[in-house]
Amino acid sequence: MLTGFGEKLTVQENLRYLLARILGGLIICVLIFTLSRVFLVFSFVRTQYFDMTINEQFNFWILSLRFDLKVSSIAYVFAVLAGLVTFFNRGFTVFKSLFQIYNFVVIYAALIFSIVNYFYFKTYDKSIDTFIFAITKEDPEAVINTVINDYPFFTGILLLCLSFFLYRYLCRFTYLFFEKIVYIPRKVSSTCGFMLIFLMLFFMLMRGSFSIFPLRQLNAQVTDKSGINYCIPNGPIAFYWAYLWEKESLYVPTAKPSEILSSYRDLGIDIEGNKVSDLFTPLLHKTAHNDFLKTHTPNIVFNVMESMSTHIMSYDEGEKRDLLGELRKHFATDFVFRNFISEGNGTSDSLTRLLVSVPNMDLSTSVYSGQDYICNIAKLFNDAGYETIFITASTASWRNLDNFLKQLNFSRVIERTQVLRDYPEATSGAWGIDDEFLFKETYKILNEQHDKPLFIMTLSISNHPPFRLPKHVKVQKVPLPDDILKRFPYEDTETIFATLRYANDELGKFISRVKDNEKLRNNTFIAATGDHNMRGIGYQNHPEELVFGHEVPFYLYMPEEYVKNTNVHYDKDRLGSQKDIITTMVSHALSDFEFYSFGCDLLSDDKCTFPYAFNDNVVVSYERTHACNMLAYPPLGYNFNHKPYLMVEDKASARDCKKEFALKQLHKQLFYIQAHKGKQDDFQSMKISDN
Numbered sequence: 001m002l003t004g005f006g007e008k009l010t011v012q013e014n015l016r017y018l019l020a021r022i023l024g025g026l027i028i029c030v031l032i033f034t035l036s037r038v039f040l041v042f043s044f045v046r047t048q049y050f051d052m053t054i055n056e057q058f059n060f061w062i063l064s065l066r067f068d069l070k071v072s073s074i075a076y077v078f079a080v081l082a083g084l085v086t087f088f089n090r091g092f093t094v095f096k097s098l099f100q101i102y103n104f105v106v107i108y109a110a111l112i113f114s115i116v117n118y119f120y121f122k123t124y125d126k127s128i129d130t131f132i133f134a135i136t137k138e139d140p141e142a143v144i145n146t147v148i149n150d151y152p153f154f155t156g157i158l159l160l161c162l163s164f165f166l167y168r169y170l171c172r173f174t175y176l177f178f179e180k181i182v183y184i185p186r187k188v189s190s191t192c193g194f195m196l197i198f199l200m201l202f203f204m205l206m207r208g209s210f211s212i213f214p215l216r217q218l219n220a221q222v223t224d225k226s227g228i229n230y231c232i233p234n235g236p237i238a239f240y241w242a243y244l245w246e247k248e249s250l251y252v253p254t255a256k257p258s259e260i261l262s263s264y265r266d267l268g269i270d271i272e273g274n275k276v277s278d279l280f281t282p283l284l285h286k287t288a289h290n291d292f293l294k295t296h297t298p299n300i301v302f303n304v305m306e307s308m309s310t311h312i313m314s315y316d317e318g319e320k321r322d323l324l325g326e327l328r329k330h331f332a333t334d335f336v337f338r339n340f341i342s343e344g345n346g347t348s349d350s351l352t353r354l355l356v357s358v359p360n361m362d363l364s365t366s367v368y369s370g371q372d373y374i375c376n377i378a379k380l381f382n383d384a385g386y387e388t389i390f391i392t393a394s395t396a397s398w399r400n401l402d403n404f405l406k407q408l409n410f411s412r413v414i415e416r417t418q419v420l421r422d423y424p425e426a427t428s429g430a431w432g433i434d435d436e437f438l439f440k441e442t443y444k445i446l447n448e449q450h451d452k453p454l455f456i457m458t459l460s461i462s463n464h465p466p467f468r469l470p471k472h473v474k475v476q477k478v479p480l481p482d483d484i485l486k487r488f489p490y491e492d493t494e495t496i497f498a499t500l501r502y503a504n505d506e507l508g509k510f511i512s513r514v515k516d517n518e519k520l521r522n523n524t525f526i527a528a529t530g531d532h533n534m535r536g537i538g539y540q541n542h543p544e545e546l547v548f549g550h551e552v553p554f555y556l557y558m559p560e561e562y563v564k565n566t567n568v569h570y571d572k573d574r575l576g577s578q579k580d581i582i583t584t585m586v587s588h589a590l591s592d593f594e595f596y597s598f599g600c601d602l603l604s605d606d607k608c609t610f611p612y613a614f615n616d617n618v619v620v621s622y623e624r625t626h627a628c629n630m631l632a633y634p635p636l637g638y639n640f641n642h643k644p645y646l647m648v649e650d651k652a653s654a655r656d657c658k659k660e661f662a663l664k665q666l667h668k669q670l671f672y673i674q675a676h677k678g679k680q681d682d683f684q685s686m687k688i689s690d691n
Helices: 008-044 046-051 054-086 091-124 130-137 140-150 153-181 188-207 226-230 235-249 257-266 276-283 291-295 327-333 347-356 377-383 398-407 416-422 435-447 482-487 493-516 560-565 578-587 658-675 680-685
Strands: 284-286 299-305 335-337 387-392 412-414 454-459 524-530 554-557 594-596 612-614 618-621 626-629 636-639
Touching (some): 008 054, 008 091, 008 153, 054 091, 054 188, 054 235, 130 235, 257 276, 257 658, 276 284, 276 658, 284 578, 291 560, 299 347, 299 435, 299 493, 327 554, 347 377, 347 578, 377 387, 377 454, 377 578, 387 435, 398 412, 416 435, 435 454, 435 493, 493 524, 493 554, 524 578, 554 578, 612 658, 618 658
Parallel strands (some): 299 454, 299 524, 387 412, 387 454
Antiparallel strands (some): 284 594, 335 554, 524 554, 612 618, 618 626, 626 636
8 A cells, every 4th residue: 555645456457557548648739730830841941851872861850850859848737737746536536637738729720820830831931930920910800801811721720620530539649659568666665766757857848958058049050041940940949939029029129329339340341430329320322412413303203112032033034924014114114123022021021111211011010110210211201391291001000100101200101091081982902092092192192182192002902812803803814834833832923913913013014104294294203112022932942042131122113304314324134132222312302411220322433332232041242242141140051053033042151241241230239229219319329338
C-alpha cells in the first residue's frame, strides 16, 4: 500500500494514464507542426532548401523539432501540473474528464495555427508576423469577404469538422500505444524518482535548450536563406512572437543623437552644428531658381495604385495580352521608371512612408500620429501655397486615416461616401469604390475653379483581393501559358490579370481627360506608382527575385513647357524608389523652395545625399553594384546576374552592406527622435549634448 495514496495499482494506473496522454499529445502536436513545415518548404521554398548543404538541412530539421517540442510542452504544462496534483486522489476522475476537452483545444489550436501560418506564408512569403494584427485595424466586413473569396474558407471548415474523426482515432491509437509501453515503478521511492526525472526532462523541453539561455527567436536561423529561416517557427510560436513585437511596437523607442551621428558616419556624411535639428540637415533640399516656375506653379496629382505590380505588368504583350489598356499610350510618351521599388510592403506601410517618411505602418492609429514630422508632404505643399486634398476609394475611417490626414494638415479628405453622393451609380467591391469613379471624382475636383494650385493624392482600391470587376466591364480573355498559371496559383487567374488591366485602363482614361482639357494639360503633373507588388506568388522560392519582388512602376506626366524649362535629364533605366517621387516632382515644379526629404531627383544628374533604392526588405545603391537583403542579420549582399528586372544571383556574395544597413537604421532613428521631440520650438533649440 502507498500510505494515504489509496491502492498502489490505482496510483500506477493514474500515472500511466497521465504520462500516456502527455506523451501522446506531444507526439501528435509535433506531427502536426512537422507536416505543416514540410508543406511550407516544398510549396514555397523548395529551391532554397535544395541549395542548402546536407549539414544545413539536418540542422534545420533538428532546430525546428526543438521549437516544436518547446511549444508542445508549454501547451501541456497545465495538464501535467493538474495531473500531478490529483493522480493520488479522487480528483483524478475530474481531471480525466477535463483533459479530453483540454487535449482537443490544444491539438486543434496547433492545427489551426499551422493552417493560418501556411496561408500567411503563401500570401506574404514569411511566417506569421506583426502584419497579422493589421486585420484589427481594417474594415471587418471587407476582411471577411477577402478571406471567404481568396481562401478555401468553407472547404477548410468542412475539412476541420471531418478531421475530428481522424483526431479521435489518432488519439485513441496513440494513447493506447503509450499506455502499453509506459512503465511505472512499484516502489514509492522509485515512483518519486521516476516522476522527478520526467518533470526535469519535461521542463527542459519547455526551455528547448540545455544551455544557459532558453531557445528563443534569436536562435531561429540556420542559413543565409531567409525563406528557410521563416519555416523554422511553427504557427503558434510565430504568432506569439508577432504578439510580443506588436505590443512592443505600441511604444516607440528612443534614439540618442550619438546613434544617429554614427549612422551618418557609416553613410559617409558629417553633421555640422550642435542642435538636434541639425541632425536633419542632410535631408534638406533647395530647388534651383527658375523664372518660369515663379509664374507657372503646376497642379500635381499623385496616384497611389493598389498592387500596381511590375511583375504582372511584365507579362504584357500588347494586343496579345493587353494589361495596360488606355495607360499604354501614356507609358509610351511620358516618363516611366520600371527599375523602381516600393518603400513599404503593404498599403499602410508604403502610404505612411510616402506621407511622412516614417517606417511605422501603424503610425496613423498610434499616439505618435500627431507629431510634426519634418518630411510631412502636406506641410510641404501647404507651405508652397497649394491646397492639399486626399481622395481615397475606401472609407476615411480605415486605419484612422481621416484624423491622421487632418493632423498632417491636408485641406480636404474625400472618401467613398462623398464620391457616392456625386456619383450614385458608382460600383464598389469589398474594400471601396471602383477606380473609374475615384478618377471621375479626382477629375471633377481638378477641373473646378480654384484660387490655389492643387496637390491631390489619391488611393485606389479596385486591384485588391478579392479580385472582381464591375458588372459593366467585360473580362478580357487573355492567353495564359502554363508557366504563368503555375506562378499564380489562384482559381481565377484571368480575373486577377483583368482587374489589373481595368485599374491601369481607368488611370489611363483619367490621364487622357486631363491631357485633352486645354485648361489642365499644360499646368498639371500626374504621377502614379503601386503601393506594393502583388503578394502570394512565391518570391521566397525564387531567390533571384530579391529586388524584383518589390518592384512597382513610377509613371510621371510633365507638360512639355516644364520639361523644356527645368533642365530634365531622363534615363528610363535609372534606379529609384518611392522616396524619390516627391523630390522629383517638387524639383521641377517649384522655384527657390526648401523642403526635407530622403529622396533624389530622378530627372536630374545632380549628386544625391541618399543614392539608394530603398525598401524595408532590400536596398540597392544607385551604382547598382549589388543588392542587400535587409531581412538577414547582418544584411547579405547579392550580385546582379545581368538579366532583366534586376535579377540577382542565387548565392550571397562578399559585398559589404554597411551603408545600406546604416540607411535603414537612420530611417528608424530619425523617426524615434521625432516621435519623442515634444514641442517644435523646444526641438529646434535642443542641443545634441543635452540628449
